[in-house]
Amino acid sequence: MAPGILLSFIITYFLVLLVIAYLTSRKSSDNSTFFIANRNSKWYLVAFGMVGTALSGVTFISVPGKVGAPGGDQFAYFQFVLGNALGFLVVALVLLPLYYRMKLTSIYEYIEKALGPVSYKTAAGIFLMSRTIGSAFRLYLVVIVLQRFIFDTYHIPFWLTVLISLGLIWSYTYKGGLKTIIITDTLQTLFLVTSVFLTIYFICSTLDFNIPQAFEAVKNSGYSKIFFVEDFVTSKFHVSKQLIGGMFVTIAMVGLDQDLMQKNLSCKNIGEAQKNMLTFTGFFVVINLFFLSVGALLYLYATKNGIAIPIDAITGKPRTDFLFPEIALNYLSTLPAIIFMLGLTAATFATTDSALTALTTSFCVDFLHFDKKPEQSAQMVRTRHWVHIGFSLLMFLVIIVFNSINDAAVVSAIFTVASYTYGPLLGLYAFGLFAKTRQVNDILVPVICVLSPAICYFLNLYSAKLLGGYVFDNELILVNGLITFIGLLIFSSSKSSPTVNEIKAGKEMAV
Template identity: 65%
Template sequence: MSPIILLSFLVVYFGILLAVSYFTSKDSSDNSTFFVANRNSKWYMVAFGMIGTALSGVTFISVPGDVGNTPGGLTEPNNFSYFQFVIGNAIGFVVIAYVLLPLYYRMNLTSIYTYLEERLGHKSYKSGAMIFLISRTIGSAFRLYLVAIVLQRYIFDAWKVPFILTVAVCLFLIWLYTNKGGLKTIIITDTLQTTFLLLAVLLSIYFMADGLGLTVFEAFEKVKESSYSKIFVWENLLGDTRHILKHIIGGAFVTIAMTGLDQDLMQKNLSMKTIGEAQKNMMTFTGIFIVINLFFLAVGALLYFYADANGIKLSDIGKSDYLYPEIALRHLTLLPGIIFMMGLTAATFATTDSALTALTTSYCVDFLNFNKKENPNDPKLVKQRNLVHFAFSIVMLLVILLFHWINDESVVSAIFKIAGYTYGPLLGLFSFGILTKRRVNDNLVPIICVISPLLIFLLNHYVLPHTAYKIGFELIVYNGLITYLLLLITSPGKVEGKIAGSK
């Protein structure tokens, strides 16, 4: 497909997002609108829009491509084993809806990390907020990196545009349409982008089936009867990172940490009027999330069928992340290519715009103390928020360039591996606060939050390679457990009086 056609589509797409930004922010662009959308969001819009935020370009490209990947040391490809992880995700969403959300609403939080200050202490609070800033910046940068390398390879390489310029333009455009309206704008743009994402995955299945000479129903039947449709891995608990227990347990705790303890997705839930609406949003989102992931796995199987039928070899493409764009943009007709680009762009930018807003909110509330100012909507504070928003765009650009330099694996694997290290201490902190009635040694908390992932790193790289055990997504559980135990060992005693957040 011609690069000029793809570029034209992107220009129109961003034009629509800028128009939405203009109309949602023209009446108000103060900090209350930016941070929590004046707590007036509709639950059904948030639930639908969160699909695009949660899935991202990783699900759109990396999950389908990973279906045919064979992890090192094993003989069987991943197939649909990722769905075990999705089952764990669903369990995690239920915990968020009925354990964490009631706590956040009871305390009327803007930043969820202020809970740590009231329950554990000031340094614990700052440690939790800093962990989020680092974790979300890295995670969102990785996600945007995925779409950037596709745009670079299939559009901008034709004009020899440097990769740094491709990423910089993407981030500038995202900053442009989120800078004023913040969360209020994002709830509308995420709804729009989720619509594009869902249309893209459904139409991709149709076009892939058509390319194979099958109807949609015949394509699903072919997927069902193939070896790719194998979901559950029961064998080799120690040596296979895809074992059902590792995936489900890891999926649940990754979700609790990366969603329930993450300002990004929780910020949307906190923008609703009542806890009932927030829980309804969470459970509706969970149901759609499960179904959509099954569709993406089906797309993955169809991609490998198509590649086999047309002599497309993964070794010639480079890595599995390129399989979907390679087929959509170079082997199918014009319309499927545009549909693919629409879905990829929607998925990735829905994640990045939301992350930039959440990072800005957390820094302004948790480090600049906007929530403690007499007038949080003071024009000087609005200007300061704008500078913070821009600064995080620059930081994300630098992280993407670093990842582009060192990455040599599937992005879906890289994201959850990094999350296991960065979100683990956050999981330990919140678990200690919720599950115990003990105090922490607040001065030691920042040190513990560094020691825990360091111990896990040393264990994973220098001890486990000499054993039969291979660690997978459950790495985050061990990281959180070490944090929890270190907090317990150093605890000076029980809390006197009422615990923050309790009824």
């Protein structure tokens, strides 16, 4: 596939996004529009657009690649997806009503009322760090594909490819913010979903399969095992670990994450927000099953045509992340290659643009206290623009550093990082919700939130020796949250008789 053709389609794609940005922000680009889209988003657009945000380029490339990975992943990831679905239900039925009753712009304002100002800054800081790292990892995965298949041809260095990508994302999000993203993410999810279905169609055509034959081929391929019930202690794929891990990763990375919650809070009311979450959950489960099916078909195609897993230029090791782009761009025809690249670009930039907006919102509200200032001013808008630029540059630096040291599958790296960084958020929110009669020692909260991941790292490193061969997977996030909760409980005391204001605040926080 000629790099020039792919590049021309990507440029056209971004021009479309810029037009959408102009149309959505020309009448209003104030902070209310940027942060919460004036609380006037259509729930069905939010639900569909969130699919692209939640999936990202990681799902697009790494999930199909892991189906035939040497570790024997097969469809084990779908157990994690089912756990995600349980987590989405908790978010819709428990957390969303809380956020709407309190009329929050940043969800970390809840922690200030429940635990105190230091806890509040700690929670917001954890989000800023976690989301910056996670979004940088996701963008990194796509940029290395763009570099390998397009920009290397023009001798453009990797760092410049990253800078161009972030600059393009910044250009269509810095004015309209969430209002623009609700529309662009809907378009990008449409590209993503269409790409998945058309990829399945093209591969099936190449393998001379009709749909029933493709289903049978996947079923009998040796790649389609979903539920793993053997070796609870030593296998990270055991169904209970995956379900529990998927559920609590979702509660933390969605329900306690400003990014996806910001979109939910832009709906008109709690009813529409919950319809959005439940509809999104259905989309999410189905599309992930199709991604896994793409993976099985890719390995069947590779086996038939003698295609080996591509080698990473940095580590010299086989890299399953590259199998999908290798086949789509070098072995299929022009149209499948274009559709793949558009789907990949849409998946990743839907995640990154949303993350940059959420990071900017959290910093402006949680640290600069825009919500506590009586008027929207031109100076505040300019400050928001500089914050937006600052997080774009920070993400750039994280990607450059990660590129210099990475030698693991990106999808595993992201959820490993999430297990450590999002775990304390679980503990903080759980304490606020279930220990209402206790007052935490606010000044010690940052220490507890650092020690908890450190203990978990130690447990994960030596679990086989300490716990009779037990191997942790994503359920480690629950352990992390539990350690944080216990730490908060130890350094807390019984609350004194509440004041009138505290009683009022408690009623607002009641679930």
